[in-house]
Amino acid sequence: MSSRTSxxxxIGGGIIGLVTAWRAAQRGLAVTVADPEPGGGAAQVAAGMLAAVTELHYGEETLLALNLESARRYPAFAAELTDLTGHDLGYRRCGTLAVALDSDDRAGLRELHALQQRSGLESEWLSGRECRRLEPMLAPGVRGGLRVDGDHQIDPRRLAAALVAACERAGVVFHRVRAARLDVAGDRAVG
Ligand SMILES: Cc1cc2nc3c(=O)[nH]c(=O)nc-3n(C[C@H](O)[C@H](O)[C@H](O)COP(=O)(O)OP(=O)(O)OC[C@H]3O[C@@H](n4cnc5c(N)ncnc54)[C@H](O)[C@@H]3O)c2cc1C
Incomplete structure (x- = not known):
C-alpha cells in the first residue's frame, strides 16, 4: 500500500464499506479503500429487497425500528446518489408479495401477519386467487399470501457501481488489493 496517509x-469495499467511505469523504476526510474488487461482494448476488416489514422476525423489535428508519431515508439516499452519479439504481416502490406454496408456508405467513399487526405495521392477507390476480405467473396451487405495499427494492449491482463512482468523485483512493495484515502503531493503522 502507498505511503500516503489517510x-x-x-478494508472491504462492499456496499457498507463504500457507503462509509463515500460519506466520510463527503465530510472532508481523506479516505482509502482496500479491496481487490470494490463493489464486487454480496451485492453481486443479492436480491435488493428493502423489506423492513416482510422480513420482520420475532425478537427483533429493536432492529425493526432501525430498519423502518432506514427504509424511510432510502428514497432520499437513492435520489442523492443518482443526482450525483447519473446512475439509475433500479429503485422501485413496488411493495412485496410473499406467497405460501403449502399449508406450512401459509401458517408461517399467517403468524408473520399477526406479528406485523401487533407491531402496528401495514400488511394485507390475500387469498391464492387474489395473489394470482396481482401476479398471474404464480402457480395455481398458491395458498395465499401477504401484500406489503410499504416495502421497496433496489438493484444492488447498480447500487454498488454507483457507490464506486460516487467514491471516486469524492476523492476516495482505491487500492485493489486484499489486506493480509493490519499494522497498528498506538491508536493508528499505519499499513
Ligand atoms: C444471495 C443473497 C441475497 C441477498 N438478498 C438481499 C436482499 O434482498 N436485501 C438485502 O437488504 N440484503 C440482501 N442480501 C444481503 C446483502 O447483500 C449484504 O448484507 C450486503 O451486500 C453486505 O455488504 P457488506 O459491504 O457488509 O459486505 P460484502 O458485500 O461481503 O463486501 C465485503 C467486501 O470486502 C472485501 N474483502 C473481504 N476480505 C478482504 C480483505 N482481506 N482485504 C480487502 N478486501 C476484502 C470483499 O472483496 C468484498 O468486496 C443478500 C445476500 C445474499 C448473499
Whole structure:
C-alpha cells in the first residue's frame, strides 16, 4: 500500500464499506479503500429487497425500528446518489408479495401477519386467487399470501457501481488489493 496517509482506511469495499467511505469523504476526510474488487461482494448476488416489514422476525423489535428508519431515508439516499452519479439504481416502490406454496408456508405467513399487526405495521392477507390476480405467473396451487405495499427494492449491482463512482468523485483512493495484515502503531493503522 502507498505511503500516503489517510484519515480513514476502509478494508472491504462492499456496499457498507463504500457507503462509509463515500460519506466520510463527503465530510472532508481523506479516505482509502482496500479491496481487490470494490463493489464486487454480496451485492453481486443479492436480491435488493428493502423489506423492513416482510422480513420482520420475532425478537427483533429493536432492529425493526432501525430498519423502518432506514427504509424511510432510502428514497432520499437513492435520489442523492443518482443526482450525483447519473446512475439509475433500479429503485422501485413496488411493495412485496410473499406467497405460501403449502399449508406450512401459509401458517408461517399467517403468524408473520399477526406479528406485523401487533407491531402496528401495514400488511394485507390475500387469498391464492387474489395473489394470482396481482401476479398471474404464480402457480395455481398458491395458498395465499401477504401484500406489503410499504416495502421497496433496489438493484444492488447498480447500487454498488454507483457507490464506486460516487467514491471516486469524492476523492476516495482505491487500492485493489486484499489486506493480509493490519499494522497498528498506538491508536493508528499505519499499513
Ligand atoms: C444471495 C443473497 C441475497 C441477498 N438478498 C438481499 C436482499 O434482498 N436485501 C438485502 O437488504 N440484503 C440482501 N442480501 C444481503 C446483502 O447483500 C449484504 O448484507 C450486503 O451486500 C453486505 O455488504 P457488506 O459491504 O457488509 O459486505 P460484502 O458485500 O461481503 O463486501 C465485503 C467486501 O470486502 C472485501 N474483502 C473481504 N476480505 C478482504 C480483505 N482481506 N482485504 C480487502 N478486501 C476484502 C470483499 O472483496 C468484498 O468486496 C443478500 C445476500 C445474499 C448473499
Amino acid at each position: 484519515d480513514v482506511l476502509v
